[in-house]
Amino acid sequence: MTKDDYASRFVSETIGLPIGSSEYFSLNSKEVDTVCTYLSGKDINPDPLQPVIEDVIDSVQRALFEESANREFPLFFKERWPKGKEFAIALTHDADRIEAPISHLRSVKERFTEKDYALAIENRKNLYLNIEGMVGIERTHGFKSSFYFLLDEYEITPLTETLSRLRSDGWEMGLHGGLRSSEDIGKMRAEIGLFANLFGTKPEGIREHYLKFDPKVTWRIMEELGLSYDTTWGFNDRPGFKAGLSLPFHPPDPDWEMMNILEIPLILMDTSLWGYMHLSEEEGLKMIEKVMAIASSRGGLFTLLWHQEALLMRGGRIYPEILNRIPASCFVGNALMIDEWWRGRSASKMTISHTNRTWSCRITDVVPGLRVRVLHGNLKMKTEGKCRSIASDGNISKVEVQGDCVIRLEA
Numbered sequence: 001m002t003k004d005d006y007a008s009r010f011v012s013e014t015i016g017l018p019i020g021s022s023e024y025f026s027l028n029s030k031e032v033d034t035v036c037t038y039l040s041g042k043d044i045n046p047d048p049l050q051p052v053i054e055d056v057i058d059s060v061q062r063a064l065f066e067e068s069a070n071r072e073f074p075l076f077f078k079e080r081w082p083k084g085k086e087f088a089i090a091l092t093h094d095a096d097r098i099e100a101p102i103s104h105l106r107s108v109k110e111r112f113t114e115k116d117y118a119l120a121i122e123n124r125k126n127l128y129l130n131i132e133g134m135v136g137i138e139r140t141h142g143f144k145s146s147f148y149f150l151l152d153e154y155e156i157t158p159l160t161e162t163l164s165r166l167r168s169d170g171w172e173m174g175l176h177g178g179l180r181s182s183e184d185i186g187k188m189r190a191e192i193g194l195f196a197n198l199f200g201t202k203p204e205g206i207r208e209h210y211l212k213f214d215p216k217v218t219w220r221i222m223e224e225l226g227l228s229y230d231t232t233w234g235f236n237d238r239p240g241f242k243a244g245l246s247l248p249f250h251p252p253d254p255d256w257e258m259m260n261i262l263e264i265p266l267i268l269m270d271t272s273l274w275g276y277m278h279l280s281e282e283e284g285l286k287m288i289e290k291v292m293a294i295a296s297s298r299g300g301l302f303t304l305l306w307h308q309e310a311l312l313m314r315g316g317r318i319y320p321e322i323l324n325r326i327p328a329s330c331f332v333g334n335a336l337m338i339d340e341w342w343r344g345r346s347a348s349k350m351t352i353s354h355t356n357r358t359w360s361c362r363i364t365d366v367v368p369g370l371r372v373r374v375l376h377g378n379l380k381m382k383t384e385g386k387c388r389s390i391a392s393d394g395n396i397s398k399v400e401v402q403g404d405c406v407i408r409l410e411a
């Protein structure tokens, strides 16, 4: 493949166009460069809060809409998130530690409430193990999150039963890659082996400790070891769109083929707000709302990293406040749910055929939650099979798709 092929395929799949649609648009060389430079990790988006690749996607989509209206041909595309939700959030937690010695507790006393500190000193409460605390908060909203464990640095065997139970309830257990695993395939293979011994299966997803990542090697290591997604690619010192977008993507290999691994870019990490930016809790919450609003306005994906060990600390304790601020128009899931949705959406097949007076869009291999938007102008729409129109303003209809079906348009 060429860079142009990779970029066109990426844009077409991200918009959710039918097979063969890349012939309906062309990217200029600047757009191809933007997509290829940042999605390969060759360079980093210099304007962290500007999703420059989403600018490219949106301008292609706008041009297609205009052309469809002017030249009177219909347009079919898959809505971006399940059940037509406007944007998405992935809730994720790294577990850098799950306990701390009393000596350490004494040195960070001021981070905790007096009551918690007193209980911890008497060994009656572990302030650094908050997995069930986080799950409890998420349960009240019906949300499920991902946890990543640093198997390299502590023993989780005593927790395996609890974690396996949470896993079967829909929370994701993933791997927090230890130092050097981002560059050493043997090291990462060994950690995946440890994980498989504990949980009975390999992890689907990973985030590297300290966000250590070399785009030239790390994706390839992960791909070779059969991981489905990574969610490391983000800034340590601030929130933002390091890859120029908030949406998941398959990075290119050196021949510009799409890799199988999916990158779910990390957009905001709790420790950036406190450790690097020195914000107050109130300012931190405002920053979260600001970045969430950017992702929301672009139909993006806000991937949040909130360390599990920080839940009872100053800063970390605002986690319930964040969940309270998530609007109902948002799809909230763990990273594995995002991975499965994004792959399922791409694999949901739309094939277009047309004669002089009719257009039909055949849809197969449907992912649950799929909706298709149809810009049909004056053409009359009929559906056959497992789909139905759920909204229409005359020129544009939304179709809920539950299985194999055909959407037909006639003059």
Ligand SMILES: [Zn+2]
Residues within 6 Å of the ligand: 094, 095, 096, 176, 208, 209, 210, 211
């Ligand atoms: Zn870490």
